[in-house]
Amino acid sequence: MFGTAIIVFREVLEASLIIGILAAATRSVPNSKRWLSAGVLAGLAGSGLVAAFTDVIGSLASGVGQEIFNAIVLGIAVLMLAWHNIWMSSHGAALAASAKSAGRNITDGSSECSILLVIVGLAVLREGSETVLFLYGIAASNDGGQSSMLLGGMVGMLAGITVGYTLYAGLLRVPMRWFFAATGILVLLLAAGMASQAAHFLIQADLLPSLAAPLWDTSAVLPENGLPGMLLHSLVGYDSRPAGMQIVFYLTALVAIFIGMKWVARPRQAPIKNNDIKITCP
């Protein structure tokens, strides 16, 4: 039961942390929770589909279809997170103001709302399909002890959700003047970590050179199967034995998104009056 709980926890954790960060980052956007929930539901439905077609996906592209699929899902997620973060930096000041006072409705944030849905949907899809397969395997086997293992799965899932919720609740306590910087940095690192994971899959599929593998080995100090390593892996893309190419992807994403954020947040000649703007999700 314990082993099952840990496997499910590991899969749920990453999606849960992403949702926690995004839910906090869009706290002042009305109805954003509705879009996040829709993303979770879409992701769960997608997980079932991906799990059902694992053999088909796996056999594509001479046996490396799964890696290509994962890399594409991660690549889209990186682009969406980049968009989200750059969008937030251009509206951050206005959002901070509208969180304090009720501003008048001018800007429509509907594109941002669908971006939220896609990011959350993809996160749940990727982590969820493995969980579905794993739990299906348990349910389908006749080893006995299924109920205790499924119970373990439930425990792992609840623990994963709890950590994500704790992060969300913790972020809401961050004072407003630091808040957007804090969530911005978290999303930035999240995106860079996903870029590194995408590179990892492409190396595994032999579609990218590893450059140096591993570039370093910190598995003795901070193993990835321990809780701190697991959390750091999900939050900032920590890898105890990364390939050089992963670091290239990580830094490229980090720098590119950072420059985008700084560029849109640069002072303009006619500053928008903060309390004139309120972003709403339909």
Place this chain on the structure above:
Amino acid sequence: MRILFFFTLLFPLVTHAADIEYKLIINDHRFQPVELTIPSVTKIKLTVENQDATPEEFDSHPLNREKTIAGHSTATIYIGPLVPGRYTFTGEFHEATAQGVIIAQ
């Protein structure tokens, strides 16, 4: 980022060089062979055939590899070149029995 992304889309077009192939079989949630010796200096193509009806996840932190393998199907994983040594791997979904080690020489 957009450029980087489109760049990654081109990679499936890159062709593979000839690979040295090794094979693992999963049967009754165990790997066969349990110990696989491979050359360390070159990249190898490892195919893992899952003969069980249930899915399995080939997982190795030392090798930095993880891959889900559906029941009754075969997966391809590229490994190496490696520093000579022992690299353990597990079937994450049945960790009690599915254990193995790759020895790079």
